Amino acid sequence: MPDKIGPWQLFVLIFLFEIGSAAVVNLGMDAKQDAWLAILLGMGTGLLLFLLYSYLYLQHDGQPLTVFARRLLGKHLGWLLGFVYVLYFFYISARVLRDFSELLVTSTLNQTPISAAAALMMIVVGWAAYHGIEVIGRTSQIFAVVLVVLVLIGALALLSSDVLHPENLAPVLENGWLPVLKTAFPLTATFPFGETVVFLMLLPALYDKTKARQIGMLAILISGLTLCLIVIANIMVLGASKASLEQFPLLKTVGKVHLADTLQRLDVIAISLLIIGGFFKVLLFFYAGLLGTKDLFHIQQKKWMTLLTVLLTAASVIYSVKMSASFADHIEIGLQIVPYYMHVPLQAAVPLLLAALTFLKQRIR
Numbered sequence: 050m051p052d053k054i055g056p057w058q059l060f061v062l063i064f065l066f067e068i069g070s071a072a073v074v075n076l077g078m079d080a081k082q083d084a085w086l087a088i089l090l091g092m093g094t095g096l097l098l099f100l101l102y103s104y105l106y107l108q109h110d111g112q113p114l115t116v117f118a119r120r121l122l123g124k125h126l127g128w129l130l131g132f133v134y135v136l137y138f139f140y141i142s143a144r145v146l147r148d149f150s151e152l153l154v155t156s157t158l159n160q161t162p163i164s165a166a167a168a169l170m171m172i173v174v175g176w177a178a179y180h181g182i183e184v185i186g187r188t189s190q191i192f193a194v195v196l197v198v199l200v201l202i203g204a205l206a207l208l209s210s211d212v213l214h215p216e217n218l219a220p221v222l223e224n225g226w227l228p229v230l231k232t233a234f235p236l237t238a239t240f241p242f243g244e245t246v247v248f249l250m251l252l253p254a255l256y257d258k259t260k261a262r263q264i265g266m267l268a269i270l271i272s273g274l275t276l277c278l279i280v281i282a283n284i285m286v287l288g289a290s291k292a293s294l295e296q297f298p299l300l301k302t303v304g305k306v307h308l309a310d311t312l313q314r315l316d317v318i319a320i321s322l323l324i325i326g327g328f329f330k331v332l333l334f335f336y337a338g339l340l341g342t343k344d345l346f347h348i349q350q351k352k353w354m355t356l357l358t359v360l361l362t363a364a365s366v367i368y369s370v371k372m373s374a375s376f377a378d379h380i381e382i383g384l385q386i387v388p389y390y391m392h393v394p395l396q397a398a399v400p401l402l403l404a405a406l407t408f409l410k411q412r413i414r
Contacts, residue, residue, distance in 0.1 A: 053256040058186035060268045061193040062333065063245065067272035068196075069330030070148045071241040072279055073323050074380070078293035080232040082218050082284055085277045090233035092273030095242020096266055101400050102245065103262035106252045108407050114249040115344045121406050128345060130399070135341035137395050138247060139361070142334035143369040144383065146170060149327035150369065151376045156300055156320050167366045170328060175362030178336040179355065182254040185332060192325050199322045200275075203303055206315055210306045213285045236384065239392035241276075242269060246396045250337035296376065299323070335365065 054062070077084035077091070109117035114134055119127030150167040158166055177185055207213060222229070235243075245265065252261050283298040286305055292298045303315040339358065348354055373379035 052181050052183055052254055054182055054186035054254050056255070056257060056260045056264045058189060059252075059255055059261070060264050061189045062186065062251075062329065063248065063265055063268035064272045064275075065189055065193065065196070065326050065329040066245070066247075066333050067241050067269060068275060068326040069241060070145045070327055071276055072299060072326055073148055073152055073297055075283070075293055075295060075298050076240075076276060076280060077232050077237045078280075078289070078298075079236070080229045081223075081293065082220075082289040083222060083229050084232070084280045084284065084289070085218075086222075086229045087232040087237050088273065088277045088280060090229065091237025091239075091242050092269065092277075094234070094238035095245065095269050095273065098238075098243050098396060098400070099245050099248075099265050099269055100262070101404055102249055103252075103265060104404055105400060105407065106249060106261060107258065108411070111253045111255075111258045113253050113340065113344065115341045118403065121403055121410070131341060131345050134250075134395065135338050135345065137391060138250070138334045138338035138341065139365065140391075141244065141247075142331050142338065143365050143372060144379075144387070145327060145331045145334065146174075146365060146369040147372060147376075147379055149324065149331070151379075152297060152300075152320070152323060152327070155297065156316065164366065164370045167369050170331065171362050171366045171369075174328065174332045174335055174365075175358050177332055178339050179358045182251065182336070185336065186254075189329060192329070196322055196325050199318050199325075203315060203318050203322070206306045207282060207286075207303070212302075212305045213282070214288075215285055217285050217288045218281065235388045235393050239388045239396055240383075242273065243392055243396035245269065246400065247334055247337045249400075250340050251333065296380075297323075335361070 075084075077087040080087040105114075105117065109120070112120075115131035118130045118134075121127060122130060146167055147163075149170060150163045153166040154161055154163050177188065248265065252258070252265075255261055279299060283292045283302050286302045287295065287298060292302075295301050299319050300316050303319040306315045339361065342348070342357065342361075343354065348357060373382060
């Protein structure tokens, strides 16, 4: 079976990936009504980071991260770094799975154990990952159409209602740039924009590698602007203070829309939209971890890949449920620990080091 995707499929995958869990949580709301500015700054940083990732990808002949790390750092140190990234991908996959399990249990499946919600999503994720990037790419095209339709319905409903209050966006920069900068760096820069580091494992599947950079940056730009508009809508409807306190502000925002008796319960649309984005984010992190494991441990036989996929799928469900005692703890870890001790080193510091080594080795030659 071919294991390649086209430029349009790459664009869709990055867009869905970036929307993912970022549309669920109160992204950038530490900056209050200036959250949209923090997102724009984070997006700008994300574009620079993707330039870095695409440089590494192109300079190493389209090889995945786990391969060119061994070329640059040597067999043992490069293998160790690759293994660290594999663990990182699986960990973030489990974190996002927890986000969406909580979303499902909180919003619709109130009587369902969180483990059941997580298992339901991971079974589909494991199946898609096992069948490879071509199946993932084709599936993303279908769901992209659904997502666009849902977004248009939600946007038209909001614009047709009387729940938007533009005055909630004022005053702009009430406390200066410092809160915006502290929110953007490292929070919105690393989540979700810096997480495109995962595509260092996925870009090799692109059949036209010359388009990787422009497609990736366009997808980041459009997804960033989409997230910016979502946050602006949340603030206009709920107000900055209330939006910052909500676990899932987008659900609350669309839940306030009632157009006579014809269009109500738009939270169903929001939940569907968020599940689509979340599914692809969990899937791409999980698939990247699976690819890295296959490469590092030289797993070739289909039966072993099947067993590995099943075991890692089960482990992801168990770990996502056990990783935090409560959703509040889960969010706290995601805001206070993960960005500083995982995202910044693995999204920025290590890729910069690898790029510097790549440049120096080329100069020496």
